[in-house]
Amino acid sequence: MSAATIVTLPDQSTARIPKMNFLTKENGLLSWLLTGDHKRIATLYLISITFFFFIGGALAGLIRLELLTPQTSLMAADTYNKVFSMHGLIMVFFFLVPSVPATIGNFVVPMMVGAKDLALPKINLLSWYLYVLGGCMMIYTMAAGGVDTGWTFTTPLSTHYLNTNVASAATAVFIAGFSSIFTGLNFIVTIHKMRCPGMTWFRLPLFIWSNYAASILMVLGTPVLAIVLVLVVLERTVHIGVFDPAYGGDPILFQHLFWFYSHPAVYIMILPGFGVISEVISTFSRKRVFGYTAVAFSSVAIAVFAFFVWAHHMFIMGISNYSAIVFSLMTMLVAVPSAIKIFNWAFTLYKGSITFETPMLYAFGFMGLFTIGGMTGVFLGSTGTDIQLTETYFIVAHFHFVMVGGMLMSFLSGIHFWWPKWTGRMYPEKLSQLAALTTFIGFNLTFFPQFILGTLGMPRRYAAYPPEFQALNVFSTAGATVLGVGYLLPILYLTWSLKYGAIAGDNPWQATGLEWQTQSPPLTENFPEIPIMDHEAYDYEWLEKQQQKEVASVG
Amino acid sequence: MSDSTATANGAVAEVHHEHPSYQRHHFESVEQQFDTTNFAMWLFLLTEVMFFGGLFTSYLIMRNWYYPAFVEGSHQLSIFWGTANTAVLLCSSFTMAMAVWSAEVRRKGMLLLFLGLTFVLGIGFLGIKGIEWHEKWEKSHVPGLRYSEASFLNPASDKEVYKEYHDKPLAPDMAAKTEQYFFLYFALTGMHALHMVIGVGILIFIMVRAKSGAYTSGHVTFVENFGLYWHFVDIIWIFLYPLLYLISRY
Numbered sequence: 170m171s172a173a174t175i176v177t178l179p180d181q182s183t184a185r186i187p188k189m190n191f192l193t194k195e196n197g198l199l200s201w202l203l204t205g206d207h208k209r210i211a212t213l214y215l216i217s218i219t220f221f222f223f224i225g226g227a228l229a230g231l232i233r234l235e236l237l238t239p240q241t242s243l244m245a246a247d248t249y250n251k252v253f254s255m256h257g258l259i260m261v262f263f264f265l266v267p268s269v270p271a272t273i274g275n276f277v278v279p280m281m282v283g284a285k286d287l288a289l290p291k292i293n294l295l296s297w298y299l300y301v302l303g304g305c306m307m308i309y310t311m312a313a314g315g316v317d318t319g320w321t322f323t324t325p326l327s328t329h330y331l332n333t334n335v336a337s338a339a340t341a342v343f344i345a346g347f348s349s350i351f352t353g354l355n356f357i358v359t360i361h362k363m364r365c366p367g368m369t370w371f372r373l374p375l376f377i378w379s380n381y382a383a384s385i386l387m388v389l390g391t392p393v394l395a396i397v398l399v400l401v402v403l404e405r406t407v408h409i410g411v412f413d414p415a416y417g418g419d420p421i422l423f424q425h426l427f428w429f430y431s432h433p434a435v436y437i438m439i440l441p442g443f444g445v446i447s448e449v450i451s452t453f454s455r456k457r458v459f460g461y462t463a464v465a466f467s468s469v470a471i472a473v474f475a476f477f478v479w480a481h482h483m484f485i486m487g488i489s490n491y492s493a494i495v496f497s498l499m500t501m502l503v504a505v506p507s508a509i510k511i512f513n514w515a516f517t518l519y520k521g522s523i524t525f526e527t528p529m530l531y532a533f534g535f536m537g538l539f540t541i542g543g544m545t546g547v548f549l550g551s552t553g554t555d556i557q558l559t560e561t562y563f564i565v566a567h568f569h570f571v572m573v574g575g576m577l578m579s580f581l582s583g584i585h586f587w588w589p590k591w592t593g594r595m596y597p598e599k600l601s602q603l604a605a606l607t608t609f610i611g612f613n614l615t616f617f618p619q620f621i622l623g624t625l626g627m628p629r630r631y632a633a634y635p636p637e638f639q640a641l642n643v644f645s646t647a648g649a650t651v652l653g654v655g656y657l658l659p660i661l662y663l664t665w666s667l668k669y670g671a672i673a674g675d676n677p678w679q680a681t682g683l684e685w686q687t688q689s690p691p692l693t694e695n696f697p698e699i700p701i702m703d704h705e706a707y708d709y710e711w712l713e714k715q716q717q718k719e720v721a722s723v724g
Numbered sequence: 725m726s727d728s729t730a731t732a733n734g735a736v737a738e739v740h741h742e743h744p745s746y747q748r749h750h751f752e753s754v755e756q757q758f759d760t761t762n763f764a765m766w767l768f769l770l771t772e773v774m775f776f777g778g779l780f781t782s783y784l785i786m787r788n789w790y791y792p793a794f795v796e797g798s799h800q801l802s803i804f805w806g807t808a809n810t811a812v813l814l815c816s817s818f819t820m821a822m823a824v825w826s827a828e829v830r831r832k833g834m835l836l837l838f839l840g841l842t843f844v845l846g847i848g849f850l851g852i853k854g855i856e857w858h859e860k861w862e863k864s865h866v867p868g869l870r871y872s873e874a875s876f877l878n879p880a881s882d883k884e885v886y887k888e889y890h891d892k893p894l895a896p897d898m899a900a901k902t903e904q905y906f907f908l909y910f911a912l913t914g915m916h917a918l919h920m921v922i923g924v925g926i927l928i929f930i931m932v933r934a935k936s937g938a939y940t941s942g943h944v945t946f947v948e949n950f951g952l953y954w955h956f957v958d959i960i961w962i963f964l965y966p967l968l969y970l971i972s973r974y
Contacts (some may be wrong), residue, residue: 396778407868
């Protein structure tokens, strides 16, 4: 690792955390539970999603342990079904969907656009309460014996054949869905109406563009999921409905409606991650993001295409060949804006002054893993190969490369990047670099063998498998252990850094975003007075001039 | 920015502009606040469109598949009550629009009158809906809980409806699909009624606040946004009425 660094910390012997900041403004539990401050709500969200991440992670550990041997050795087959269903539900709806938007997004979006708060602070708080309520329902579901439909609530399995807690799980997701609708709605309104003077659309940081695109998906997609879940629960309760073929319903209709949300949901999960990567890559290569406009519009393009590709989840479910062809072509189209992003980040790095702080390491991990995840998505989008590969471990590996290798990496990248702003303190650099490396190695060890397993024909969602697959499964389980260490480390050292980390100062990374031009941790109102944006995004020369001016005025 | 960095570590420079009490602290002006919340309301209505969209999609597919069952199912609904309810709801939209106008011209008495009328009409709608649902229960047309296909296998047994429509008996498999029609009927009208109940609840809140003059001092945002919601729920009904009641008539 290069010794070069852009980190500039204030003199530690004299530096202090500002006495007045959003954390110290008010004290007591109530001041947190009734807060309207987007930064406090983001903190609440961060704690809650970390909690659910570790539940989901523990379930993943159980899955990998069970798959260590070809027989059903650790748990019975139906227990295994419940474990992977709960893993999916918790990770998708209680970690990935809110991960970057509700935590990092909540924290930085108002600051990036130069506002004092999100447009609707009370709705923002309501969103967190809905999340918690949904989370409690989910925990109740788990305590009451879990649900074994998979995270997709597939009918008529969920409406007719199963005797598990489908209703409470669906209610939990329904409620959590509204929390995500409210976050998205708040972001869109804030970005439209709360920008500070001079902050034109094309001066917005790319993080804002990608969160805006994700918010569109949340606002338009999630309600459809909500009504589908209502219909599933109704159908279960009164034993008549529109999805069960036994009553003349159509299970394909369920698939259409479900994936109409759940495919865009994939982009709800990944788009905000793209935003983090844009910020990090630019900051640690000291260059404006190459092709700013193209990257900005590629986010919007992904959001638009997202609504026209859902049926690629249904190629083997009996949709017509013609619609399969159309949806396959549309799916290929999504690769274009995704590739625009990856190439533009690569060009940003070209001739940049690259340094290798932790957020950047995670970002590099993201670029590699997301590219693999995205490219294998093209395999699955082709109707021919999809029929061969779907419902095998290939698809499991594919979406874990995108969701874990992509989204989780970018989430961790973002958490490390904004941690100094959030807490006013630095995390331990060397240790966190080690964690980033561990995560990367552990991740590849876990999920790469699954691509091979999938092409060899190992089906997903079974507790047992033919003995010839064992070697690769052992690799995968071993990798999961390493991955687990990689995730535990940040929890430990980030908690440690709350008290012992070096004082970060306003702008340790010399980054250009408005959020870095105020104190860390920020004031409740974010800025002493509303800023005026008088330069383009990622203008490092502006920053340099600014600092020279300051030195001159202090001197 | 530049100035903020310089002063960031010092005390907060509280700049107090003159602004009315209803302006929330994070907005620069009342206009911005109105613009923002209004935009948020429209976005929320957009999510509602998508929400009902899922139901309407299911309805249209089932209706195309089982058209005869949907026609005979719809004959069980009372056009009289349905039309009456449409009229009630349209009137309530009118009174709601008048309420918003009264708030704008700052006439408290009139605002309370029109809010009250809207409330009464809203309750009236729910009452009529209740009568209709009760009738379904009496005739065993509540899917899942109390359902009989007699009216469709042997229409002549259902004298009142038969007198009017002279429906032919449905084949048993098609007659079974009438239950699907009523499932969608209850899902659609139920979801709509739920929105009405929420609306009436908020209306009570608004009336209490309006009494203390909260909306007649220039701050009409909340009343206006609620009006948007109320009209939206009305529009949903405008679609439900022909789709559920008038299937064979257009």
